[in-house]
Amino acid sequence: MDMVAQVFSMVTDWGSIVGLFVGVVGGMVIGALPGFSASMGVALLIPVTYGMSPVAGLIMLVSVYTSAIYGGSITATLCHTPGTPASAATAIDGYKLTQQGRGMEAVGVCTVASAIGGAVGALALLFLSPPLGRFSLQFSSLEYFMLAIFGVTIIASLAGESVVKGLFSGILGLFLGTIGLDAITGAPRFTFGSIQLEDGIQFVPALIGMFSISQVMIIAEDIYKGRSTIIADEAEMQGRILPPWNEFKTLLPTIARSSVVGTIIGIIPAAGAGVSSWVCYSMGKKFSKHPELFGNGSFEGVASSESGNNAATGGALVPLITLGLPGSAVAAILLGGMLMHGLVPGASMFTEKAAVTYTIIVGFLLANILMGIIGLLIARYVAHVSTIPMGILGPVVVALSTIGTYAIRNNMFDVYVMLGFGALGYLLRKTGFATAPLVLGMVLGEIVENNWRRALILSRGNMFNYFLNRPISLVLLVLVVLSVFSPILMNYVNKKSREGAKS
Amino acid sequence: MKRHQDIAIGIVILIFCAFFIYLSLQLDRGSAMMPLILLGLMSFLGVIIILDGFKKTRKATEDKPVEPFLTLQNMKVPFTMFFFICLYILMFFLVGYYIATAVFLFASMCYLKQRSWLIIVAVSACFLAFTYFFLVKQLNVSIDALGLLGTYLQMSNV
Amino acid sequence: MKKFLCAILVVSCLVSGAFAADWPTKPITLICGYGAGGSSDLGCRYLAAALEKQLGVPVVVENRPGSGSWVAWNRFLHNTPADGYTFALVNLSAIFGHYDESNPRKETIDDFVLLANQAIDYQVIAIRPDETRFTDYKSLLEYAKTHELLVAAASTGITSGEASVAKMMEKVHGAKVVVVPVSGASETNTMFISGNVDFLIANVGDVILNPENYKNVVVFAPKRVAQLPDVPTEVELGLGNYLSFSARGYAYMKGVAPEIVEKMTAALSAAIVDPECVENMNKMGVNVELYSGKEYSDLLHSQLKQRLDTWDVKE
Numbered sequence: 001m002d003m004v005a006q007v008f009s010m011v012t013d014w015g016s017i018v019g020l021f022v023g024v025v026g027g028m029v030i031g032a033l034p035g036f037s038a039s040m041g042v043a044l045l046i047p048v049t050y051g052m053s054p055v056a057g058l059i060m061l062v063s064v065y066t067s068a069i070y071g072g073s074i075t076a077t078l079c080h081t082p083g084t085p086a087s088a089a090t091a092i093d094g095y096k097l098t099q100q101g102r103g104m105e106a107v108g109v110c111t112v113a114s115a116i117g118g119a120v121g122a123l124a125l126l127f128l129s130p131p132l133g134r135f136s137l138q139f140s141s142l143e144y145f146m147l148a149i150f151g152v153t154i155i156a157s158l159a160g161e162s163v164v165k166g167l168f169s170g171i172l173g174l175f176l177g178t179i180g181l182d183a184i185t186g187a188p189r190f191t192f193g194s195i196q197l198e199d200g201i202q203f204v205p206a207l208i209g210m211f212s213i214s215q216v217m218i219i220a221e222d223i224y225k226g227r228s229t230i231i232a233d234e235a236e237m238q239g240r241i242l243p244p245w246n247e248f249k250t251l252l253p254t255i256a257r258s259s260v261v262g263t264i265i266g267i268i269p270a271a272g273a274g275v276s277s278w279v280c281y282s283m284g285k286k287f288s289k290h291p292e293l294f295g296n297g298s299f300e301g302v303a304s305s306e307s308g309n310n311a312a313t314g315g316a317l318v319p320l321i322t323l324g325l326p327g328s329a330v331a332a333i334l335l336g337g338m339l340m341h342g343l344v345p346g347a348s349m350f351t352e353k354a355a356v357t358y359t360i361i362v363g364f365l366l367a368n369i370l371m372g373i374i375g376l377l378i379a380r381y382v383a384h385v386s387t388i389p390m391g392i393l394g395p396v397v398v399a400l401s402t403i404g405t406y407a408i409r410n411n412m413f414d415v416y417v418m419l420g421f422g423a424l425g426y427l428l429r430k431t432g433f434a435t436a437p438l439v440l441g442m443v444l445g446e447i448v449e450n451n452w453r454r455a456l457i458l459s460r461g462n463m464f465n466y467f468l469n470r471p472i473s474l475v476l477l478v479l480v481v482l483s484v485f486s487p488i489l490m491n492y493v494n495k496k497s498r499e500g501a502k503s
Numbered sequence: 504m505k506r507h508q509d510i511a512i513g514i515v516i517l518i519f520c521a522f523f524i525y526l527s528l529q530l531d532r533g534s535a536m537m538p539l540i541l542l543g544l545m546s547f548l549g550v551i552i553i554l555d556g557f558k559k560t561r562k563a564t565e566d567k568p569v570e571p572f573l574t575l576q577n578m579k580v581p582f583t584m585f586f587f588i589c590l591y592i593l594m595f596f597l598v599g600y601y602i603a604t605a606v607f608l609f610a611s612m613c614y615l616k617q618r619s620w621l622i623i624v625a626v627s628a629c630f631l632a633f634t635y636f637f638l639v640k641q642l643n644v645s646i647d648a649l650g651l652l653g654t655y656l657q658m659s660n661v
Numbered sequence: 662m663k664k665f666l667c668a669i670l671v672v673s674c675l676v677s678g679a680f681a682a683d684w685p686t687k688p689i690t691l692i693c694g695y696g697a698g699g700s701s702d703l704g705c706r707y708l709a710a711a712l713e714k715q716l717g718v719p720v721v722v723e724n725r726p727g728s729g730s731w732v733a734w735n736r737f738l739h740n741t742p743a744d745g746y747t748f749a750l751v752n753l754s755a756i757f758g759h760y761d762e763s764n765p766r767k768e769t770i771d772d773f774v775l776l777a778n779q780a781i782d783y784q785v786i787a788i789r790p791d792e793t794r795f796t797d798y799k800s801l802l803e804y805a806k807t808h809e810l811l812v813a814a815a816s817t818g819i820t821s822g823e824a825s826v827a828k829m830m831e832k833v834h835g836a837k838v839v840v841v842p843v844s845g846a847s848e849t850n851t852m853f854i855s856g857n858v859d860f861l862i863a864n865v866g867d868v869i870l871n872p873e874n875y876k877n878v879v880v881f882a883p884k885r886v887a888q889l890p891d892v893p894t895e896v897e898l899g900l901g902n903y904l905s906f907s908a909r910g911y912a913y914m915k916g917v918a919p920e921i922v923e924k925m926t927a928a929l930s931a932a933i934v935d936p937e938c939v940e941n942m943n944k945m946g947v948n949v950e951l952y953s954g955k956e957y958s959d960l961l962h963s964q965l966k967q968r969l970d971t972w973d974v975k976e
Contacts, residue, residue, distance in 0.1 A: 036642075043698030044642055047706065057624055137855035164555065168516070168548040175523075175541040181728070182534040184842050186817050187763040189534055190526055195735055198728035198764075213588065217581035223615050224580045269851060324871050325851045332847060333698030334865045339870075340703065346871035391615030395608050398588055403600075403634055407644040409696075409726050415592055423585055431512055431572040449537040450844075457841050458811065458857055645723060 003355060011366070015056035019049075021365055022479075023063025024370050030064070031071025034208050034397075038273075038313075039070035041329045054341035056484040060335050061362030062136040065330055066313045066364065067371045069273055073306055074375075077106045077229075078385045080215040081397055085203060086312075088439050089281040089305035090375050091211055096297030101231045104383035108241040108297050110306045111379060113255050115372025117307030120259035121266060121314020122365035123275070125321070126358070128463045130350055132324030136267045138472050141454035144270040144477035149441065152273060153483040154282040154459070160434035162293060169428065170437035176201050177445015184453045196413040201441055205405045205414040206421040210435050212401045213422025218429070219394040230386045237443035241379045243299060250303020254284050254300050256308045262308035266315020269327025273312040278440050280308025286486070295436075317364070321345050321357065346351045362375040428483055440476075507569045509556030518551035587611050600646045601631055662962065669728055679932040681750055684745050690720040691911075692737050694730025704909060705750055707780060711932035729754055729816075731766065738772055743916035745925065748776065752914045757780050757820040760974050772962055774922060774943070777929040778910035778960060780942060782864040783840040783882040784822055785892060787875035792917045798879040798898055801860060806835035813841045813849040816897040819972045823849065823862040825852040829971050831901050864907055865889060866946035881905040888948065904967060909947075910957060926953050 008014060023045070030041035041064045049057030056061075072083030077094030090110065097106040124132060134376040152170070159166020179190045180200030191197040242248055258280035265276040284304030294301045317334075319325045322344040328331040338345055349357040385393070404420045425435055459466035467473055521544045527535045527542065533575035563569045587610060608627040617623055638644045675713040691709055695701040702724060703779050709720040730752070737749045758766035765923055766895060794808075795801040804810070808970040814823035817840060832834040839847045842857060845865055852947055853861035854874055859873065861868075868875045869888045881903050885894060894902045911929055912924060930953045932938060969976055 040697065043696070043702070046698055046703070089567050089661075110568055137851075140852070140855060164548055164551050165741045170543060171541050171544050173546070175538060175545065178538045178541070183763060184817070185531065185534055185763055186536050186761065186842075187531065188822075189530060189538065190523065195728055195732055198731070213585075216588075220584035220615060221577070221581050228616075252961060258637070269848075319851075323854065325854065326847050327851075329696075333696075335847075336698055336700055336703050336945070340941070343946055344870050347873060348871075389617065391612055391617040394620065395611040396582075396626065396630060397605055397609070398591070399608060399630060399634075402588075402592065403638055403644060404648055406646050407638065409644065409724060409730070409732075410645050411725065411727065412592075419585075419589060420591065422588070422973075426581060426585070427573070453533065454841055454843065457839060460809065460811070460839075471660065 003358065003452040005359045005452065006355045007362055010055050010355065011059075011362050012058070013053075015053050015361070015435050016059050016363060017061035019052060019056040020063055020367055020370060023060035024067045024367050024374060026269055027067030027076075028071035028371070028374070029066030031083050033404050034075065034212055034401045035080050035204060035406075036068075037408075038065050038086075040408070041065070041068040042330055042333045042337070045334070046340065049337065049341070053460050054343055055359050055363075057341055058334075058338060058343070059367070060359045061198070061260050061334055062317065062360060062364040062369035063370075065334070066118045066310055066368055068307075069309050070111070070118070070375065071112060071308075072468070072472065073110045073114065073302075074107060074382055076211075077232050077302070079212070079381055079397055079399065081212040082207060085207055086277050086309035087273075087305075087438070088105055088211065089277045090302055090309075092295055092436055093293075093298045093301035096295070097302065098230055098386045100297050101386075103231070103244045103245075103386040104379055105240055105382055106299070107501055108376060109243065111372055111375030112242065113251070113303040113308040115368050115375070116315060116459035117259040117262055117309070117311035118371065120307075121263045121311040121317075122361060122368055123314075123397055124263045124315055124366065125314045126361045129318055129322050129361075132267055132318045136319045136325075136327070137323070139268050139270075140470075141451040141458055142467065143476060144447055145407055145451040146473050146480065147265075147268060147271060147275075148444045148451065150476060150480050150483060151279060151444045152448065154278060155437045155440055156211055157282045157285055157487075158278075158295075158434060158436040160432075160436075160442065162432050165431075166294065166437050169433045170403050170441040173441020173443075174448065175437040175441075176206075176438075176447040177442050178449060183446070183450045185369070186488075192382050196411070199208065200446070202408070202414050204319030204408055204443065206489040207439060208401045208405055209418040209421030209423075210425035210428075210439065212397055212416060212437075214425035214429060216394040216424045217422070219390045223390055223394075224338055228389050228391070229484045230390060238306055241376060247299065249465055250289075251299055251303045254287070254304050257287065258284060258304040258307040259311040262275070262311030264316040265308075266271070266312030266356065267318045267327075268315075269319060269325070270451065271312075272316060272328045274443050275447075276312035276315075277309035278443065279307040281305040283444040295434075314327070314364070321349050321361075322347070333393045333413060361483075404421040437469055505560075505563075505571075508571050508573065509552050509559060511556075513553030513556060516552065517546060517567065520546040520549060525540050529566070529616040533579040581657070583614070587614065595632045595646075604631060604634070681920045684918075684921045684924060685716050685718045688721055688745060689716065690719055690721045690747045692733050692741075693722055693724050693725060694733030694750060695723045695724065696726040700947070701750060701752075703908065704779065704942060704946060704947065707938045708911075708929075708932055711935035712928060714935070715928040715932050723837070729820075730886065731758060734768065734929060738768060738914050739885050741914060745915050745917045745921035746878040748913050748925065749773075750909065750910055751775070752909050753822070753907055753961070753964065754820055755912075756961055757968065760819050760969065760972075762818055770958075770965065772915065773912040774915055775955065775957045775961065776911045776913060776922070776926045777933055778908055778948045779933045779949060779955045780909040781950040782866045782907045782948055783880055784826060784885055784905040784907075785868055785877045785880045785889065786826070787853070787861040787863060787868055787877045787967055788859075789853070790873070790876045791975065792876065798831075798893075798895070801878060801880055802830065802834045803837050805830065805838060806834075807837075809837040809839055811839050811841055811857070812860055812862055813843045813852040813858045813879075815843060815849055817842045819968055819974065822864075822907055825968050825971055826862045826903070829901075829905075832971060833903070837975070846865075862920070865948065866900060870946055886948070891970060903971075905965070906964065908961065908964070921969070929953070938960055 030036045049438050069086050072087035073090040076082040076091035080095040082088045082091045094106045113227040126268045142454045155170030262276045265271045281304050284300050288300050316328050319327050326335045393430040519644035524542050527538045605627050612623045690838050693702050693705040694903045705722045709722050712720045741747050756770040795804045814821045824840050827838040827840050830838050852858045880892045933951045942949050
């Protein structure tokens with residue numbers, strides 16, 4: 001009880017409240033800009049926290065983390081410009097909804113799903129951290145590999161019209177992931193002697209090219225076909241922030257499932273919000289009563305990827321706080337921020353420093369709620385982006401994407417990558433190759449290869465035994481098998497039942 | 504009779520794969536394995552796409568001819584836009600970021616049939632103010648360092 | 662065009678030489694080849710703040726991550742005017758890159774003008790506190806002669822401090838050590854704590870943060886380190902005299918006027934031992950040790966020689 005009072009007084013301290021607000025709003029703005037991702041937001045704000053108390057400073061940093069992930073989905077939904085890699089899945093359905101005049105509702109669903117997902121992740125962090133931290137140690141190279149393979153099996157479900165072409169996109173994405181220095185031997189692969197390619201094709205510039213630049217090219221085409229705004233007819237713009245209750249009700253199971261799955265994926269060090277949003281998206285599709293709507297404007301699609309990626313932020317903090325082991329780029333930066341404030345993450349976070357830890361976690365929970373409230377308040381206004389003439393929106397998106405891409409590493413080469421992928425993305429989209437599998441392939445490529453080769457070393461030459469001794473790998477293997485064969489099985493069952501109905 | 508464009512696409516894919524398979528074979532075994540597996544799968548899918556293209560070509564009839572995905576005609580507008588973007592980025596080195604951005608926003612908004620000069624000027628000015636005060640001053644994005652000298656510095660570093 | 666611009670560069674160098682006397686008159690840029698928010702970046706930012714006090718002009722940190730800082734160094738060495746207004750963070754990768762078997766770099770340590778070293782982090786070997794197969798460095802080596810042991814290392818070959826220690830254990834002590842290449846220090850740590858590898862080669866800075874997770878058996882330093890007073894050195898144990906550390910310092914490119922180099926070295930040396938800067942570095946688990954000029958160069962050359970010997974590479 002003493003603890004609760006202590007936490008309450010620290011959380012309601014002025015410094016913490018200011019940190020919370022600045023963090024949430026700043027994170028939303030940074031996340032919404034293409035190229036400026038959560039890790040950049042956190043890194044940029046670390047110096048700002050110098051003068052703050054540790055509690056206020058860290059509340060601000062974790063708030064930026066979660067709300068930057070959310071902010072990315074606003075631009076993804078309204079302009080097909082995913083601000084962060086985690087919101088690429090949202091762009092697919094969100095933008096379709098915007099075109100149908102339901103952009104405001106899509107933003108509303110994004111907001112609610114993000115807030116709920118984030119809150120679930122925060123609650124897990126609050127109540128289950130120590131056991132979840134130990135759980136995260138059960139994962140190693142083999143499990144990362146199996147998880148990534150599970151991700152690969154999703155590719156087919158994102159394929160769009162042509163399964164063959166969709167698969168090709170996915171494998172092309174995996175292949176593009178092999179460019180750069182081989183992580184195991186350090187030898188350069190397909191770099192053509194360029195030092196810029198040694199780190200591989202940077203994912204965010206490629207993503208921005210494929211989504212934003214190609215979209216602007218399509219916008220140009222549309223304008224010359226006589227359209228002027230994203231939504232077909234301005235009168236069609238719906239004035240609701242959330243879909244009608246009977247429609248929204250059906251989203252709740254999706255949000256709940258994605259929140260839990262997202263939290264678990266977030267805990268796994270190699271995965272993170274990007275993988276989580278795609279896995280949740282495809283699970284949403286598998287469980288949906290209307291899978292045909294996925295890719296054509298499905299609220300379920302938006303809800304599943306959004307709650308998935310924000311739930312992953314809470315999960316990603318688990319290994320950091322309990323073990324001091326940062327599993328992702330953002331977590332590594334947060335570790336720096338914690339050390340700077342004299343907080344050493346690890347077991348002591350839940351013993352001697354428990355009050356501070358719980359305050360930060362409660363702050364994180366409040367940040368998710370605040371983000372939801374602010375999001376709903378501004379949804380009405382931001383949704384009007386879709387009524388701005390495309391002739392203005394297009395050039396602005398290009399200019400923002402360019403500076404955002406440059407800003408990631410202060411490197412012009414990334415801008416060239418963006419350009420190249422812009423043209424590639426346009427050609428792929430026009431010739432019937434879905435871009436979603438390509439993005440997912442690029443996310444997974446490195447995880448698959450490096451961890452397989454690491455697992456081979458870790459198995460000490462006896463992969464079969466090693467596999468049998470790792471229960472989580474076996475579970476994941478079952479999931480992979482199910483994921484591959486369930487469509488076939490479902491087809492069979494459906495056929496049988498139809499035959500049954502006929503006779 | 505016109506062939507379906509999938510055939511051409513498939514051929515491009517096979518050439519792409521052949522090129523990278525050639526490069527992969529020069530790597531050591533561990534590094535080459537994954538790329539080779541993926542390229543193998545891609546070639547296989549490329550062949551399927553070609554076969555599919557032939558099938559579609561055969562199926563096409565007088566009333567339902569093969570619809571090409573891309574024609575020079577319908578690629579003209581998007582690739583003009585793309586060309587604008589390329590020019591924009593090149594201009595960073597010639598005239599610096601701010602002038603390039605202003606010129607680009609002007610030119611592309613005109614190209615995209617915006618007629619109101621007031622709006623064009625206002626949007627460009629707001630955007631430049633935003634990049635200068637928020638991105639460059641607050642977030643330390645060094646994009647304004649590119650300029651005439653920057654040409655040499657940055658281009659030769661690729 | 663290229664010639665013309667080269668001429669501009671040369672002229673600008675000459676001009677800057679002439680004005681070396683009143684250097685610095687404008688902001689100075691510190692190139693950090695690692696991403697914003699990481700430990701290297703924070704170190705640079707603390708130093709920049711302290712250096713501003715010394716020089717009286719703003720010191721701006723510019724992050725240019727890529728290829729383990731080589732994107733930044735490449736640009737810094739070959740495409741940045743040597744006017745004394747840009748300097749860079751250097752670490753041991755800058756020295757060993759040239760000897761990297763799988764991806765050798767053109768540049769060697771001699772392409773940098775070394776100014777001052779800010780931090781040294783010695784390497785230790787740690788075993789899990791509940792380990793039963795071996796209890797100290799000697800029994801670890803003994804056990805490894807008959808059993809293959811796994812250890813994680815960030816990158817492979819001579820550029821990796823961990824892989825070099827493993828190589829030394831193999832070469833000098835006949836231990837069988839298999840290296841699992843991972844992507845960074847936090848991942849080597851995760852591999853160790855989760856029990857996927859048998860022991861840990863890490864920096865002192867990594868093992869002092871959560872001491873309950875590690876039983877440190879040996880430190881590869883010339884004498885015991887202050888943060889780990891109970892951990893013996895290899896020399897003390899009588900098992901060898903291997904030294905291994907990671908070092909972080911600052912350098913110019915060639916061609917900067919000698920007066921400027923001198924002034925900068927003095928200013929950096931003062932900034933590195935600035936009490937606030939030292940305190941902040943210690944909070945991050947980083948051990949500040951100042952070496953400047955010739956001393957700094959000797960320090961890096963000694964480590965270079967050590968590793969070249971270990972890997973049987975000719976200079």
